[in-house]
Amino acid sequence: MSAAADLPGRAHAAPATPSDWLAVAERWLRLAVEIPAALLVAAEVLILFAGIGARALGHPIIWSDELASILFLWLAMLGSVVAIQRGEHMRLTFVVGSLSPRAQAWCEALAVGAVFAFLVLLLHAAYDYTDDQSFVETPALGWPGTIRALAVPVGFVAALLSSSLRLARHGIADLLGVGLVLGGLAALLALGAPALTGMGNWSLVVFFVGLLGVGIVAGVPIAFSFALATSAYLLTVTSTPLTIVVGRMDEGMSSLILLAIPLFVLLGQLVEVTGMARVMVAFLASLLGHVKAGMSYVLLGAMLLVSGISGSKTADMAAVAPVLFPEMRRRGMKDGELLSLLAASGAMSETIPPSIVLIAIASVTGVSIAALFTAGILPALVLAVVLAAVARYRAGREEDAVTVARAPASVVGKTLVVALPALLLPFLIRTAVVEGVATATEVSTIGIAYALLLGLLVYRGGLRARAVLPMLARTASLSGAILFIVGAASAMAWALTQSGFSHDLARAMAAVPGGQVGFLLISVVAFMVLGSLLEGIPAIVLFGPLLFPIAHQFGIHEVHYSMVVILAMGLGLFAPPFGLCYYAACIIGQVSPESGMRRIWIYLGALFLGLLVLTFVPWFSTGFL
Known part of the structure; x- marks a missing residue:
């Protein structure tokens, strides 16, 4: 009834x-x-x-x-x-x-x-x-x-x-x-x-x-x-x-800086609904789809681009996977390989601004958000190169891979012209924040206005009036879930601090053998575990105020340490059997979790090696500050 x-x-x-x-x-x-x-x-x-x-x-x-x-x-x-x-x-x-x-x-x-x-x-x-x-x-x-x-x-x-x-x-x-x-x-x-x-x-x-x-x-x-x-x-x-x-x-x-979270969540939904993500992916596919592991490169490039817009890993994957997976399957890629690459690319792009985790770190530790936005791009590019190398190696092992002809220059040019307005959005967002034109919170409203204009005037047909209220309600729900975690973790962090735990932790961490190197290694392992069990934002809000002062005592640059812990959490977040986002990738890609359990480890292993390079070569995080 x-x-x-x-x-x-x-x-x-x-x-x-x-x-x-x-x-x-x-x-x-x-x-x-x-x-x-x-x-x-x-x-x-x-x-x-x-x-x-x-x-x-x-x-x-x-x-x-x-x-x-x-x-x-x-x-x-x-x-x-x-x-x-x-x-x-x-x-x-x-x-x-x-x-x-x-x-x-x-x-x-x-x-x-x-x-x-x-x-x-x-x-x-x-x-x-x-x-x-x-x-x-x-x-x-x-x-x-x-x-x-x-x-x-x-x-x-x-x-x-x-x-x-x-x-x-x-x-x-x-x-x-x-x-x-x-x-x-x-x-x-x-x-x-x-x-x-x-x-x-x-x-x-x-x-x-x-x-x-x-x-x-x-x-x-x-x-x-x-x-x-x-x-x-x-x-x-x-x-x-x-x-x-x-x-x-x-x-x-x-914290007013956290207002960027619902606004970027809304922006991510607009990018998907208006078709902006689709045209960006179409351009990358016409440019790289014919080369060996070309569609894997397209997925990696699309995740880098979309991560700079939505700020949400789930939104990133939801914007990219439905567009790419059917074509990648047609070209011979197995479901387990698709899932593994999607999950690994999610971990890879955690530091691409305006990542919500970057915003959360800036909120609870006082690190400059402009510096984090500047520093976050190069580490992600390094890990993208690492994953591209693994994808190319894996493509050579696919016996039934389909050969695809190079797209004519006219097709590449046409898709570029169509995608160019959408491709400008992530650069607009980053430039506005880094150059001081707008704050991280304000720039999201500029991005929303820009996406609405593109949806109404350029990519017409995807945006419907009846979809507005559900989109706003969905934004409120996702934002409320994130913000309530931040609030609860803040209360928990206060209780731990008042108990004296932070001082005990500081003494224990300060006594780690190996000094700065030992502290960085323990931080990598600890945040991988925390990312797997808790998810990135609660882990950062809970432990960021405790561990960043210790990192400072060891002479570790706060921006460099931010990149290390974010990427370490990303590895844990997408690692089975506990990583929450691994299962989000399964749902979005419509692939069973078992399909990727064996294949994903070569990708995560490569990311771990790349993370170690980023950990002990601070220039990748601080070279452009």
Whole structure:
């Protein structure tokens, strides 16, 4: 029975079943959150673009950044609710996916129950935090801080309602089991509080290795695993109020530089919808498609180009793979080879600006974003050369490879003319930031305006009015998932710092044999593991503030260290069996994970060797600063 049949006013409607009422409630709640979230994305674009235009005319709007910051917290919170409704919060599903269907269903109930428990735990603290902000007044607009901070409890209430509806879809037995597990865990921590307090910093292992690890392995979203472990630690072994957790999450999500994240996510979707990615790939295919491993070179080149636009690895792969894979299959490449090359190219291009990870590093460590944007291109090009060499070697082993004739110069020229406006976009973005014309946040609005003009005037037909609202809602969801992780990891990093862990870590790292060389090697290994288990942004937000000062003590350039840790995380992120983006590549390429398990290691091994070269030859990162 459709949901529409159960709405009031429908004649002769059959009695609704509970699942029908749940579907109606979920649909209306989703609309109530998605529409404001989508409008907030559009408002941020308009406000920032208006600010750029007014400044260019010599009449700057003094309150534009302030209003953008106020709306940004609302966007982050409502976006995170949309991500809950859509199931798009980042989580590790490898272990849960190997269980029986019955066990998977129970783990899903546990994941939603953990989210619900966290929201209940911090709801009162969120209201207290909002009340505290009433004494703050914004400098330009003169608004009370409550207007901005109210986004947190409103977001928590909407997330609670969404989680409740999702829990209602599970059976009583599952819910009782989840309640017993979560209640029993809370009781154990309460009873063991004196013993845990007496353990000193060793208690961190219980919360931030044991409890956090169990949550992540069980499929609890990473952001909520971070936040729950932090809240449990503070409640059990300290007297710190939970309003601190809310405040640190707010601070972590509210850096104006992070506003670039939703804007670049929106830009990436526009590049795909308008057909800009397709014409760029078509030009590269006409130029290189006839040479040995030519289509592999095209994929590598396309990932380099698109990475400079979307800033999101998933968006990059989604823009390139559907366009290239059918032709590459026709030319004889195996599915496992395609998947391996796609995943490796995703790891290769992590430092191409305006990578969201670069923006996150600049936000939490204070490294110049212009310097990171300048430095990020050459390391990616070095790794692209390494992958191209491996691709050429692998192409020689494909017995059924198809020979393709060279495209006529007229075809190459025609595709170049068609693609040229799209090809200018990544260079426009990088030049505007590096030359100081616009900030990383502002330049994304310039890119959005440019992409809209191309979609409407040049590449007509791909952009439809009915696609705008879903695109904005999708942007809000992906951005909310990312920003909530940043906020939760910020709170967790604060708790680790206050515990003295950072000082202990500094002493341990400083005592590493080999000095600077030893520290760099340990950093490479550590961030490969972190990238595999956590994903790049939470790992950077969590460990960046702790490890960058240590790198500075060893005399390592902060930009060079940024390149090393980003690329190391990229390797872990795309490495099976735990790398989250490996499975994203499988989904996008419509290839089974098993197909690439054996073939991918030669690509990842080559990337690791390239990473070692970049690690011990700092010039590749700092030569153009």
